[in-house]
Every structure is written in C-alpha cells, then in structure tokens.
Amino acid sequence: MSKPIDFSKVFPIYNLEHGCIVSMQGDLTVVFKVDHADIFTLGSAEYEAAHHTWVKALKTLPFDTVVHKQDTFIRTRHQANVDGSQTFLTLAGEKAFDGRVFLEHTCYLMITKKPDGRRAATSGYSGLMRKSIAPRQTTIPSLFADFMEKVGGFERILSDSGLVSLRQLSDDELAGTTGKTGIIESYCSLIPAGERPLLRDVHLKEEIRIGENYCQLFSLADVEDLPSLCGSRVNYDKYSTDKSKFSLGFAAHLGLLLDCNHQYNQYFFIGDPQKTIKGLEAKKLRLHSLSAYSRENAVSRDAVNDFLNEAVAEGRLPIKAHFNVMAWTSDRAELQEIRNKVSSAMASMDAVAKQETDGAAQIWWAGIPGNAADFPLNDTFDTFVEQASCFLNMESNAKSDGKGIRFGDRNSGRPVYIDLFDQPMDSGLVTNRNLFICGGSGAGKSMACNHMLRTLYDQGTHCVTIDIGGSYKGLCELVGGYYFTYTEENPIKFNPFYLAPGDSLDIEKKESLKTLLLALWKRDGDHFSRSEYVAVSGAITMYYEHLAKKPAVFPGFNSFYDFLMLEYTQVMENGKVKEKDFDLSNLLYVLNPYYKGGEFDYLLNATQNLDLLNERFIVFELDNIRSHEVLFPVVTIIIMEMFISKMRKLKGQRKILTIDEAWIAIAKTGMSHFIKYLYKTVRKFNGIAALITQEVDDLISSPIIKETVINLSDTKILLDMRKFINKFDGLQQTLGLSEKAKTLLLSVNKANEKGKTYREVFIDQGGQKLSVYRNELSAAEYLAYTTEESEKLRVMEYAEKYGSMEKGITVLAEELRRKKAPSP
Known part of the structure; x- marks a missing residue:
C-alpha cells in the first residue's frame, strides 16, 4: 500500500492576515459571500444588465488576478418550525413540509492576486505533486494596498447593480472555529460552512473520495466541447408560451436545475493582454507554417486570426477560463445517474461534458479557497471576458422574509415566508397594504385567500370577509368566528343597536346608526333634510338614555321602535320637535317591516353573534340575497358601517376587509363610493382592503376597478390567466403589467412538479418585486379551505x-x- 500523504505538509494555505487568505506561494485571496437574485424572477433586460455589470467589474481587476466563483448546491431537508403555541392549521402546515428536499445554495467569490514571478501551474507542476511546501515571502505592503483598492472598486460595481450583493468574509468564516467549519474546511470535507467540524479522509489516487462521498468531476476546458453560441440568457421552454419567452440564465442548468449534490466552479484568469496577444501571434505564425501539411492547422490558424482581430478591433479583454462541475454521492450505485444528470445539463447548453480522471485531483486541489493560482493552465481555454461571463451562475433560491404568508419555492417547494404588508411598507417598496386578487375559475383564488386570511388571523388581525359562494365557511367554523348567511329556515340577522358590556354610545356608533336609519328611511335617491338628521340623532341619544334607566330592556330595533312610538311621541307632543321638521309617522311607517311581525323583523333584532366589533373573524355570505332589493342594500350598509367602526376604534390592531366576488353586486347597489373611500383611507388605520375577482371582462370595463382598486393596490396577487391569453393585451394594460410581469404571469402552472398538488400564484409588489410561488397546502389545510x-x-x-x-x-x-x- 502507498503511504498516505500528510495533509499538513502539502496544504497550500499559509495564513490569514487582514481578512485575506495567504497561500504558501504568496498569493493573496479576498473572499466574498454572494447573494443572487431568486431563480425564475429575472427578465431578459436584467440578465443583460447583470452580464454587463460582471464584464465591467472584471475589467477593473489588475493583471495576474484569478477570479474563482464557487457555487455549492447540497441536497438538504427542510426542518419544520414546530412549537406548542401554533394553531391547528399552522402546525399541520409545518409538519407537512418537514423533510422536504431542496438544494441549499451557497456562493463564494474569491479574488486572488498572484505575486510577480510566480511560476504558472500545470497538471505536472502542481502543489499537490510535492512532498512538502515551503512558504514564500513575496507580499509587499504597497502591493497589498493597491490590490485591496482594486477589489473595493470591483465590489462596488457589482453591489451598485442591485442584482448581486457581496459581503466580505471574516477570518473566522474563512478558517472556522472549534465549533464551526470555515469555507476552507467546508470544501475539503464537503460539510456546509457553519456546521460542526468533522475530520474526513481525502482519497485522490484512483478517484476523488472525501469521507464516504464518491466525487465525479466534469469540466468545460476545451474550445471544441463548448457551445458554439453563448449569451447572457436563454429561453426556458417549460415556462414559455406563444405570447411570451421566459428567460433563464445561460448556466442555470448547472446550478439549481441540476438536482444532485454538486459544486459549480467558474475560473477567470486575467493576465497581461499584450503578452497574451503576443503569444497568440506567435501561435498563428506557427500554425501558418504548418498549414500546408494539414487542413486542421489552417482552420486553427484562421480561428486564432479571428480571435486576434476581434481583440484589437473591438477592444476586448482576452482571458483564460475554465468551468467544472464536481458532483458527489455516498452511494456508489448512484454514480451513473449523476453522470447522466451532469451530461444532460451540459448538453442543454450545447456543451459536451468531459469527465476528468487523470487530472481531476489537480483541479480539485486548485479549488481549495485561496489556491486558485495553482490551477493547471493546460486545462483552460482562451476567450474574452464577455463570452466567459455568460457561464456565470446568476440565480439562487427564493428568499424567505422570516415571517408572513407561507408559500413555496417555485423550484423545490421548500416553504418560504413572504411578508406582503409590513416589510414592503418599511422599505418603501409599496405605499399601501391593499390587495387586488384576480384569477380564472378554478385557478385557486379561494384556497390562496383562505390561506392568507388564516395566517393573518393567527397573527392577531381582525378579518372581515364578504363572500358569494360559501368559500370561507370551513375556516370560519374552525376558528370559531361569526358566519352570517341567509336561508329560509335561518335568515341572516344582525343587531346594530347592541353595545358590548362596558361600552357606551360614542360618536362612531351614533354615526353608524344614523347612517343606517336614514338609509332605511330615505331610499332610492331621496334626500333627508338637516332637521330630519338632527331629529334622528336626538332620538338615538334619548334611546340609549332610556336603556340606561331600564336595564331590563334588550337593545335592538324592536325596542328602538317601541321607544319611538311610546317615549319619543311624547317629545313630539311636548313641542320639542316640530312635525313640519320631522315626520315621525312616516318614519315609523317606512321602518315597520323591520319591526316584530313585519316582513323583515328578523334582520335587525339578532340575539346571537352580537359583538361584531371585537370578533376577529367574520364572514358574510350573501349569495342568496345578492339580488334582493331590500335585504342586500341593508346588509351591505351594516357591513360597511361595522368595518368603519373597526377601522376607527381598534387602534393599533391590523384589520382586513376582503370582498370576494361580491364587489359587482355591491357596486350595483350604489355602494361603489364606499369601495373608493375604503381603498383611499384604510391605510391610515393599519388596515388592508382586498378585492377578489375572476370576471376579466368586468375587470377591464369597470371604472371602479380601473380607477380605484388597481391604482390603490400596490400588491397584486394574480393566478392562472392562460385561458385569457388571447385577450391579454387589454388585461395587461388595465393591470399596468410590464413585459417581464406578463411573462411571469403566463408561466403560472405551466410546468408544475409531477406528484404534487398545488397552484402557483404571481405576486407583484409595487411593480418592482415580481415573483411566482407555489401555494401548496397540507391535507388539513386543504380540507379546511375546500370549496x-x-x-x-x-x-x-x-x-x-x-x-x-x-x-x-x-x-x-x-x-x-x-x-x-x-x-x-
């Protein structure tokens, strides 16, 4: 048996100084952690901008610099956040996604400055081939300062783009501590950075084996194996339609879309361009002299000549580049499947995967953070920085806000929590919390809204919903809320005159009752006089004084009507109120149908579900009365006045009014002014107005929706709209959607994961943050919300x-x- 090598004798890293990794050869490396944009959220213009930014940043770095971008993707299981304080459905949702497998993505960007005179590494001259390494002292303070200045400019260019954020790692994050691995140990042991250290053997003789993991290395290092065309983006056919082309990063198939444990390494070697051109000129002359003997030499000569012409004419920066994917598994039987996945991923880029065997150890060795300068240059190819930058991974997993509504990462289904209200307001992303929700029949609107309302309710929000169709009955019963609906056996009942124990008649309550009584009395556009208004106000005040003296009298419309007939008549007779100013007999006659024995005596005399102000979950199901000329307008007025009372009285508490499909009927009863008022003022009372619709034609033609709801809803939740694809232009104009938003919206539900039941939702926050998420529910949540x-x-x-x-x-x-x- 060959004797194992003492890792410490050949380890290429010498020390950590001033936040830099110092190699044995005197190479200085600065390491940044990189956060990318979420996958499936960038448009073609943003990919183009990101590519241009990387090119611009790379051109600012000095000669003899190596840029190593290392994207690591490790299959991880989601750990549910379970505690004893969670409600039934929250707990069911957390448990349902416990163990969900996804790729955990981390990215580090390493910028290495080689010292002057450093010998270029090759497969035959690598630090791995030595028995020991002696440190070389070459670092000069002035060179270090100049390098850090250039790195600072590089970082600023990338950070200012808004598409990438960088954070320089500390010494502990680089080298690790006794309790946490750093990125160097993480690479050498295939353990995620930040976890507890674990010593593992590294076997490099016949194969790369790290601990129990069998590694396979595939490279893109030969021009002949590279795609003939490259760009900042490609069309992703799974999410594209006839009307839209969905953009994806050129190298995305080697990132999150490659479903196995793997690492995607991207190397850029920036040398002296004049020296590079001089070497290529010599190569061209050599090939020219040999072209008479071989057509291949003539073709190679022409290729080199074209490369030189482009470098000079276009002012491009020639560099050397290398890209590789290292994938691993602990089960040797899965190696063939890994090879198939990687080769398929590279084939999707029109590239040919080369499986490295003899040179794999040297390439892996150079991947140790801080050792990129030891990369074998015989495994690189000549290109320009513009083309090489196309191979950069540009995407990462969907980010979670830590709190909010639970959705799912579109790629894997991993739970992510999206804050639709507080964080966007604090950051200035939106200026109000209002929601507009739209989707075709069967697109999953009710499921999404039930899920949202249940989450808000668990967070302490007062939820009031106006529904047509019974979509919220299950959730309402589950949380023990008030559910108002109309049937012949049990008609809808309210009691706006009821005051909870300890409450007194205040201005808000008084105004609410005045509005209700005047609306019942003066309908069909009749106007009331000032004297009538004052008389009704006085009658209400006197009624509650009457109740205070007679506590046995139950508050309600019946007792109020009795008071008007018996007590208030005396006020009229005493001359305190003139008949010419207030026609009491007409009021009693008009309101008689709501008094006991009348046609609608049940409506305003409820004895149950009385405390609407303090009840946190209320549903009004109006399907059976939406065409009723008397009941629907009265019920609507009661609901609106009740929510206004919540808005003004429940200070500091979040409240939401959700109007699901009922807005059409409400608008027809002359209450469109309330919708306008609500959307304009609810923000000031920590409130949310949410309107839900599926009628796209009404959406496009309704001035209420176009002028008020859409303009004053900074957050739009849109579901599957593909059935309206042929009339999408008008819809796009009404909703104010950009081309990027249109592309994302039309991709909803187009390629859902097989074996999983869910619907996708498109969320537009302020026209700036656009994302598609899964709305995947646990079985318990589905049963509670089902329609x-x-x-x-x-x-x-x-x-x-x-x-x-x-x-x-x-x-x-x-x-x-x-x-x-x-x-x-």
Missing part, C-alpha cells in the same frame, strides 16, 4: 361524527394520506 361541495359535506360529516372540526379534519386527512401512500 368542492362533496368535500365540504364530508368534512362537516366527520366534524359532527368526531365532535369538532379539528378532530374531523385530522381523521379525514389521515385517511387521505393512507390512500395516497404507495403500497408496500
């Missing part, structure tokens, strides 16, 4: 059978899970 009649009936059946909604949903969800589970 399918058969499923709702089954949920109610199980709830009755097992004593509660929670128990019923738990049992039913487990039955569904067993049905879906594969047979043993």
Whole structure:
C-alpha cells in the first residue's frame, strides 16, 4: 500500500492576515459571500444588465488576478418550525413540509492576486505533486494596498447593480472555529460552512473520495466541447408560451436545475493582454507554417486570426477560463445517474461534458479557497471576458422574509415566508397594504385567500370577509368566528343597536346608526333634510338614555321602535320637535317591516353573534340575497358601517376587509363610493382592503376597478390567466403589467412538479418585486379551505361524527394520506 500523504505538509494555505487568505506561494485571496437574485424572477433586460455589470467589474481587476466563483448546491431537508403555541392549521402546515428536499445554495467569490514571478501551474507542476511546501515571502505592503483598492472598486460595481450583493468574509468564516467549519474546511470535507467540524479522509489516487462521498468531476476546458453560441440568457421552454419567452440564465442548468449534490466552479484568469496577444501571434505564425501539411492547422490558424482581430478591433479583454462541475454521492450505485444528470445539463447548453480522471485531483486541489493560482493552465481555454461571463451562475433560491404568508419555492417547494404588508411598507417598496386578487375559475383564488386570511388571523388581525359562494365557511367554523348567511329556515340577522358590556354610545356608533336609519328611511335617491338628521340623532341619544334607566330592556330595533312610538311621541307632543321638521309617522311607517311581525323583523333584532366589533373573524355570505332589493342594500350598509367602526376604534390592531366576488353586486347597489373611500383611507388605520375577482371582462370595463382598486393596490396577487391569453393585451394594460410581469404571469402552472398538488400564484409588489410561488397546502389545510361541495359535506360529516372540526379534519386527512401512500 502507498503511504498516505500528510495533509499538513502539502496544504497550500499559509495564513490569514487582514481578512485575506495567504497561500504558501504568496498569493493573496479576498473572499466574498454572494447573494443572487431568486431563480425564475429575472427578465431578459436584467440578465443583460447583470452580464454587463460582471464584464465591467472584471475589467477593473489588475493583471495576474484569478477570479474563482464557487457555487455549492447540497441536497438538504427542510426542518419544520414546530412549537406548542401554533394553531391547528399552522402546525399541520409545518409538519407537512418537514423533510422536504431542496438544494441549499451557497456562493463564494474569491479574488486572488498572484505575486510577480510566480511560476504558472500545470497538471505536472502542481502543489499537490510535492512532498512538502515551503512558504514564500513575496507580499509587499504597497502591493497589498493597491490590490485591496482594486477589489473595493470591483465590489462596488457589482453591489451598485442591485442584482448581486457581496459581503466580505471574516477570518473566522474563512478558517472556522472549534465549533464551526470555515469555507476552507467546508470544501475539503464537503460539510456546509457553519456546521460542526468533522475530520474526513481525502482519497485522490484512483478517484476523488472525501469521507464516504464518491466525487465525479466534469469540466468545460476545451474550445471544441463548448457551445458554439453563448449569451447572457436563454429561453426556458417549460415556462414559455406563444405570447411570451421566459428567460433563464445561460448556466442555470448547472446550478439549481441540476438536482444532485454538486459544486459549480467558474475560473477567470486575467493576465497581461499584450503578452497574451503576443503569444497568440506567435501561435498563428506557427500554425501558418504548418498549414500546408494539414487542413486542421489552417482552420486553427484562421480561428486564432479571428480571435486576434476581434481583440484589437473591438477592444476586448482576452482571458483564460475554465468551468467544472464536481458532483458527489455516498452511494456508489448512484454514480451513473449523476453522470447522466451532469451530461444532460451540459448538453442543454450545447456543451459536451468531459469527465476528468487523470487530472481531476489537480483541479480539485486548485479549488481549495485561496489556491486558485495553482490551477493547471493546460486545462483552460482562451476567450474574452464577455463570452466567459455568460457561464456565470446568476440565480439562487427564493428568499424567505422570516415571517408572513407561507408559500413555496417555485423550484423545490421548500416553504418560504413572504411578508406582503409590513416589510414592503418599511422599505418603501409599496405605499399601501391593499390587495387586488384576480384569477380564472378554478385557478385557486379561494384556497390562496383562505390561506392568507388564516395566517393573518393567527397573527392577531381582525378579518372581515364578504363572500358569494360559501368559500370561507370551513375556516370560519374552525376558528370559531361569526358566519352570517341567509336561508329560509335561518335568515341572516344582525343587531346594530347592541353595545358590548362596558361600552357606551360614542360618536362612531351614533354615526353608524344614523347612517343606517336614514338609509332605511330615505331610499332610492331621496334626500333627508338637516332637521330630519338632527331629529334622528336626538332620538338615538334619548334611546340609549332610556336603556340606561331600564336595564331590563334588550337593545335592538324592536325596542328602538317601541321607544319611538311610546317615549319619543311624547317629545313630539311636548313641542320639542316640530312635525313640519320631522315626520315621525312616516318614519315609523317606512321602518315597520323591520319591526316584530313585519316582513323583515328578523334582520335587525339578532340575539346571537352580537359583538361584531371585537370578533376577529367574520364572514358574510350573501349569495342568496345578492339580488334582493331590500335585504342586500341593508346588509351591505351594516357591513360597511361595522368595518368603519373597526377601522376607527381598534387602534393599533391590523384589520382586513376582503370582498370576494361580491364587489359587482355591491357596486350595483350604489355602494361603489364606499369601495373608493375604503381603498383611499384604510391605510391610515393599519388596515388592508382586498378585492377578489375572476370576471376579466368586468375587470377591464369597470371604472371602479380601473380607477380605484388597481391604482390603490400596490400588491397584486394574480393566478392562472392562460385561458385569457388571447385577450391579454387589454388585461395587461388595465393591470399596468410590464413585459417581464406578463411573462411571469403566463408561466403560472405551466410546468408544475409531477406528484404534487398545488397552484402557483404571481405576486407583484409595487411593480418592482415580481415573483411566482407555489401555494401548496397540507391535507388539513386543504380540507379546511375546500370549496368542492362533496368535500365540504364530508368534512362537516366527520366534524359532527368526531365532535369538532379539528378532530374531523385530522381523521379525514389521515385517511387521505393512507390512500395516497404507495403500497408496500
């Protein structure tokens, strides 16, 4: 057996000084952690801008510099955040995604300055081939200062683009501590940086084996294996349509789209361009002299000549470059599958993967952070910085805000939490918290809205929903809220006259009642006089004084009507109120249908679900009365006045009014002015107005939507709109969508992951942050939110059978899970 090499004797890193890695050969390396834009969120213009930024930044670096970008993707399982304070559905959602596999992405950018006179490394002359290395002292303070100045300019150019953010690593992050691995140890042991250290053997003789992991290395190092064309972006056919072309980074297939443990290394070797051109001129002359003997030499001569012409004519910077993918697995049987995945990924770029065997050890060795200058130059190719920059990975995983609504990363389904309200307001991304939600029938609007409302409710928000269709009944019963609906057996009932214990008649309550009574009395556009307004106001005040004296009297419309007939009549008779100023008999006659024995005596005399102000979850289901000429306008007025009362009285508390499909009927009853008022003022009271629709034609033609709701909704949640693709131009203009937004929206649900049931949502925040997420729910959440009649009936059946909604949903969800589970 060959004797193992003592790693410490050949290890190429000498020390860490001033935040730099110093190699044994005197190379200085500065390391940055890089944060990229989320995958599937960039448009073609942004890819072009990012490419231009990288080119500009690379050109600022001095000669004899090596730029090494190292993107590492490790298969990781999501760990659920479970604690005892979570509600039933929150806990079910967390548990459902526990263990979800995704690729954890980390990226480090290493900039290395080689000392003057450093010998170029090759596969035969590498630090790995030595028995020991003696440190070489070459660093001069003035050279270090000049290098750091150039690195600072490089960092500033990238950071100012807004598409990439860089943070320089500290010494502890580079070398690690006793309890956490640094990036150097992370690379050598294939352990994510920041985790506890673990010593692992490194085997490099016949193959690369690190601990229990078998590694395969595939390179792009020969011009003949590279794609004939490259660019800043490519069309991603899975998400493209006839009307839109979805953009993806040119090298994205070697990043998050390559589903295995792997590392994508990108090297740029910036030398003296004059020396490079001089060497190529010599090569061209040599090939020219040999061209008479071989056509291949003539072709190579012409290629070199074209390269030189472009370098001089276009002023391009010639560099050497190398790209490789190192993939690994702990199961040797999976190596063939890994080879297939990597070769397929490179083929998608029109490149040919070369599996490195003899030279793999030297390439891996040069990948140690701080050792890029030891990369074998015989494994590089000549190119320009513009072309080489196309091979940079530009994307990362979707970022989580840490709090907010739980959605899923579009690529993997990993849970991410998106703050739609507070963080965007604080950062200036939006100027209001209003929502506009739109999607075709069956696109998943109700599921998304139920999920949003349940999350807001768990966070302490007062949620009021006006619905047509019964989409929120399950959630309302689960959280124990008030659910108002109309049936012949149990008609809809309110009691706007009720005051909770401890409350007193204040201005808000009084104004609410005045508005209601005057609307009931003066309908169809009739106007009330000032004297009538004052008289009604006085009657309300006197009524509550009457209740204070007679606590046995239950507040409600019946007792108010009795007060008007018996007590207030005496006020009229005493002459305090003139009949010419206030026609009491007409008021009593008009309001008689709402008094006991009248046609609508149930409407304003409820004895249950009375405290609407302090109830945090209320649903008004108006499907059965939306065409009723009397009930619908009255109910609408009660709802609006109740929410205004919440807005003004519940100071410091978040509240949301969601109007789901009912806005058309509300607008027809003359309440469009309330929608306008709501959207303009709710922001000032820590409130949210949310409107939901699926009627695209109404959306385009309605002035209320176009002029008020859309203009005053900085956050738009749009679902699958592909069925409207042929009328999308008008929709795009109405919604004010950019071409990038159009492309993202039309990609929704176009290539969902097989085996998973979910709908995607497009979220536009202030026209600046555009993203598509999965709205993937646990079985319990789905059953609580479902709008399918058969499923709702089954949920109610199980709830009755097992004593509660929670128990019923738990049992039913487990039955569904067993049905879906594969047979043993």
